[in-house]
Amino acid sequence: MAEKKFRSGFVAIIGRPNVGKSSIMNKLVGEKVAIVSNKPQTTRTKIMGVVNGEDWQIVFLDTPGLHKPRTKLGEYMMKQASEAREGVDAVLCVVDGQHIGPGDRAVMEDVARMNCPKFLAVNKVDVTTPEGLMPQLQQLATIGFDEIVAVSALRGDNMDKLKDLLSGAMPEGPKYFPDDMITDQPERLICAEIIREKALLNLREEIPHGVGVEMLAITKLSDKLTEIHANVYCERASHKSIIIGKQGAMLQRIGSQARYDIERLLDTKVLLKLWVKVREDWRNRTGDLRAQGYED
Ligand SMILES: Nc1nc2c(ncn2[C@@H]2O[C@H](COP(=O)(O)OP(=O)(O)O)[C@@H](O)[C@H]2O)c(=O)[nH]1
Ligand SMILES: [Mg+2]
Known part of the structure; x- marks a missing residue:
């Protein structure tokens, strides 16, 4: 019998504060491993969330939103965010479909330069109309992502699509963590x-x-x-x-x-x-x- 290849790897979730990075990770993991709020800079450390498929495992790294630090805590947060990008097998960049500003653009362009598979999730489509989103999506198509997906962490729209895309982008590799371990947070x-x-x-x-x-x-x-x-x-x-x-x-x-x-x-x-x-x-x-x- 031919052995089925197991795929696995690490995926950094990157984006501006408040776009829904932690919400997306929680939805993918199926449990709340990262806290969520409507205040920017809710997430202060990098938090791991493990998602298992039949023949794959993805280890997500949720990160603090990118912003200009003004305190030591802020510097620590940005260090955590940049560390999370090192050595990952893919990147999931997140923007809020309601408003994509210059800050988001800078993040997207930065991510697009990274040398690994990269995907863009346009989140909160539950509160945006497809018509309103189309011009933006067309514009984003030129930025250099492997794929752009409109999602809603709140409703769960296209979460399976994200899993399919990301698991397909993972290299062959071991199961890093046992099935019952969904996070590294004590x-x-x-x-x-x-x-x-x-x-x-x-x-x-x-x-x-x-x-x-x-x-x-x-x-x-x-x-x-x-x-x-x-x-x-x-x-x-x-x-x-x-x-x-x-x-x-x-x-x-x-x-x-x-x-x-x-x-x-x-x-x-x-x-x-x-x-x-x-x-x-x-x-x-x-x-x-x-x-x-x-x-x-
Ligand atoms: N309407 C809507 N709100 C969302 C969605 N995803 C996240 N939010 C809200 O956006 C805010 C920021 O979410 P959070 O996950 O903490 O964002 P993060 O700072 O990028 O990690 C919270 O109030 C969430 O409830 C979504 O798909 N739809
Ligand atoms: Mg967060």
């Missing part, structure tokens, strides 16, 4: 990210960028109960009172939304204790960055 970091996601969802304006979560302890009290203690950092006293809210209402909301997701992740009940701390300029402090898991 449980404690995912828990911290879930808390940060709920803070991002509930907070407005400039506060989210300055929010950080440090896990202090995850203690399994029994098979059915886990206790979690975490610090929520912000950069100003005024932000702290907003995060806590009137009579603690905001912190309670963030906490109970986070608890809901973490209970599903850990499959136990969760006691979640959050403390809000002011730490001016933590995004420029190496020690604080380390404490939150942003380590080189």
Whole structure:
């Protein structure tokens, strides 16, 4: 019997903040491995998501959106994004079909120069009309992608097409990770990210960028109960009172939304204790960055 060749490889997902990179990876993986929000720069590290087919495996690397860094954290994020591009077998570039601006164009042109198969996903087609999209797609055709696909991470449009294209572009290779391993993120970091996601969802304006979560302890009290203690950092006293809210209402909301997701992740009940701390300029402090898991 002829042996069937197994294909595998790494695919970097690249694009401007907020275009839906993490949403696409989660949809492809089938589980939420990267948090998602409507705030730019939600993703701070490179996050791996593994997708398995019958005779292939793709390891996606979700990356922070490309932007000009203004803090040490920002520099770390951009380093993570550029590291994720090294040695990949293909690139998936993502733009938001609602608006493709000069920043997107710069990213696309940059990606188009890379020496590997490259695909462009025009995301959020659920909120754009095909007529509105056509002129843009025609224009993009000249940029040098192997293929351009209109997708919706929200509705799942063309996700199978993406899998087909990308798996077809993978070289022959081993199964890098076992079937049950869908991400490289340790449980404690995912828990911290879930808390940060709920803070991002509930907070407005400039506060989210300055929010950080440090896990202090995850203690399994029994098979059915886990206790979690975490610090929520912000950069100003005024932000702290907003995060806590009137009579603690905001912190309670963030906490109970986070608890809901973490209970599903850990499959136990969760006691979640959050403390809000002011730490001016933590995004420029190496020690604080380390404490939150942003380590080189
Ligand atoms: N309507 C619509 N919204 C989407 C889609 N994909 C992502 N979003 C939203 O776009 C925002 C940014 O998504 P996210 O995955 O965090 O983007 P990233 O910064 O590129 O990783 C979130 O509010 C998502 O819910 C989509 O296909 N359709
Ligand atoms: Mg993201």
